Amino acid sequence: MLLKMSAQKKICSFVFLLTIILMFNAEENEEDGFCYKKDGVSECVSLQNFNLTRLDGGQVGDITEIFLQDGKTLQMETLNTRPLVFEIPDFLSDEECEHFINVANNIGMKASYTERQTTQKGISLMDINSDKKLSLAEMKLTIENGFDIYLEDEDVIEMYKLMKIDTNNDNFITQAEMKDFSPQKMANYLSDFLKEHPEKHSRYSKQAWLYPDQSTDEVFNLVQKRVSEVVQLPMSLIQLSDFQVVNYGINGHYNAHLDSSHIRKEQQCCDRGRYSKCRICRYMTILFYLNDVDDGGETAFPFANKDSINHTNSHLNRVQHLYKKCHEVDLRVPAEKRKAIIWYNHFIDESTGWMGDIDEYTLHGGCPVKAGEKWIANFWIKTNDEKSIDLDKIKNLLMK
Ligand code: OGA
Ligand code: FE2
Numbered sequence: 001m002l003l004k005m006s007a008q009k010k011i012c013s014f015v016f017l018l019t020i021i022l023m024f025n026a027e028e029n030e031e032d033g034f035c036y037k038k039d040g041v042s043e044c045v046s047l048q049n050f051n052l053t054r055l056d057g058g059q060v061g062d063i064t065e066i067f068l069q070d071g072k073t074l075q076m077e078t079l080n081t082r083p084l085v086f087e088i089p090d091f092l093s094d095e096e097c098e099h100f101i102n103v104a105n106n107i108g109m110k111a112s113y114t115e116r117q118t119t120q121k122g123i124s125l126m127d128i129n130s131d132k133k134l135s136l137a138e139m140k141l142t143i144e145n146g147f148d149i150y151l152e153d154e155d156v157i158e159m160y161k162l163m164k165i166d167t168n169n170d171n172f173i174t175q176a177e178m179k180d181f182s183p184q185k186m187a188n189y190l191s192d193f194l195k196e197h198p199e200k201h202s203r204y205s206k207q208a209w210l211y212p213d214q215s216t217d218e219v220f221n222l223v224q225k226r227v228s229e230v231v232q233l234p235m236s237l238i239q240l241s242d243f244q245v246v247n248y249g250i251n252g253h254y255n256a257h258l259d260s261s262h263i264r265k266e267q268q269c270c271d272r273g274r275y276s277k278c279r280i281c282r283y284m285t286i287l288f289y290l291n292d293v294d295d296g297g298e299t300a301f302p303f304a305n306k307d308s309i310n311h312t313n314s315h316l317n318r319v320q321h322l323y324k325k326c327h328e329v330d331l332r333v334p335a336e337k338r339k340a341i342i343w344y345n346h347f348i349d350e351s352t353g354w355m356g357d358i359d360e361y362t363l364h365g366g367c368p369v370k371a372g373e374k375w376i377a378n379f380w381i382k383t384n385d386e387k388s389i390d391l392d393k394i395k396n397l398l399m400k
Contacts, residue, residue: 051348064077077089082304085341086343091339149193149194150255165181204248205246205252210244213240247374254365282381285379287378289374294370299365302320322366343362343364
């Protein structure tokens with residue numbers, strides 16, 4: 001009897017175990033493949049056949065209703081088509097916004113610019129027209145590239161005066177004048193200057209990082225699932241992305257930049273936490289506004305709808321200097337609590353279904369905050385040029 005009982009028990013636990021294994025397999029298969037709703041119909045693809053997706057924007061002003069699995073509905077509006085930018089009001093709840101601010105505060109917000117500044121080793125003089133002297137514009141560019149600091153003409157002239165570089169005061173630095181020029185001295189000068197003028201940085205903000213695949217936070221997890229449903233990408237790709245919470249105070253801003261880089265097969269895409277000798281590869285950006293900004297703080301796209309991008313002079317016409325030029329930009333998205341905006345930093349390569357050319361029209365940045373403060377969070381969907389690298393990463397993640 002006892003034996004029978006235990007045999008029965010064994011059978012029971014075997015059936016139970018089998019169910020669990022089957023359940024896990026089902027889940028894994030579902031994750032391994034990927035299902036999403038397209039025009040109300042559920043579509044599933046296996047990872048091998050999986051390509052990057054790009055939502056159809058239609059025309060500016062078009063609104064797409066997105067029916068989420070949890071029963072909620074989101075309204076996604078096409079804000080712009082070149083570059084393609086979507087806006088989804090109320091993507092997050094008030095509680096979710098506040099949660100991310102709290103989590104980031106608990107991790108500890110750090111100045112956004114320190115990483116690049118401390119890794120700065122040397123500078124290259126930007127003698128664009130090869131006349132063997134630096135004009136004010138060329139010196140500004142030298143400082144922008146070397147130190148990530150955006151000066152005005154009068155700031156450079158003041159620096160020449162205090163450092164006694166421009167001996168004949170003609171606002172040009174010749175080779176002879178350069179002889180006494182020491183990058184270290186200049187770095188010291190600029191470092192003191194920045195203490196007085198932190199807004200001259202290309203980016204003036206604080207930040208904290210969250211890594212979706214390392215997080216057990218339920219709120220974060222639900223937001224990742226929502227993102228996955230909305231952008232129609234597998235949850236694993238969302239989990240491999242980076243999430244950054246950013247806080248801007250008064251004058252806080254981020255000059256215009258691309259979130260990703262040109263495809264260059266000879267240089268690898270950066271892995272998380274490794275930012276030297278590699279380039280940043282991000283297929284798309286999903287940006288959330290976590291509070292209402294009293295004045296300023298819009299996200300601006302200076303190249304939006306321009307006929308062409310003037311490459312020859314774009315580094316000298318300083319279109320990226322949003323701290324000064326935000327009001328000149330046509331496409332500016334106001335920072336409104338709970339809202340998400342989405343754009344694609346890259347097109348899709350038709351032949352591979354994966355990362356294609358960068359979309360230079362996505363150049364964007366954050367306008368200065370004039371009153372109040374601004375909190376945002378970004379999902380950067382990181383993908384490699386080569387699909388196989390990402391598929392391997394996804395498989396590793398699913399096996400964990
Ligand atoms: C960024 C960014 C824009 C903004 O964090 O990469 O572009 O509006 N932010 O703050
Ligand atoms: Fe950005």
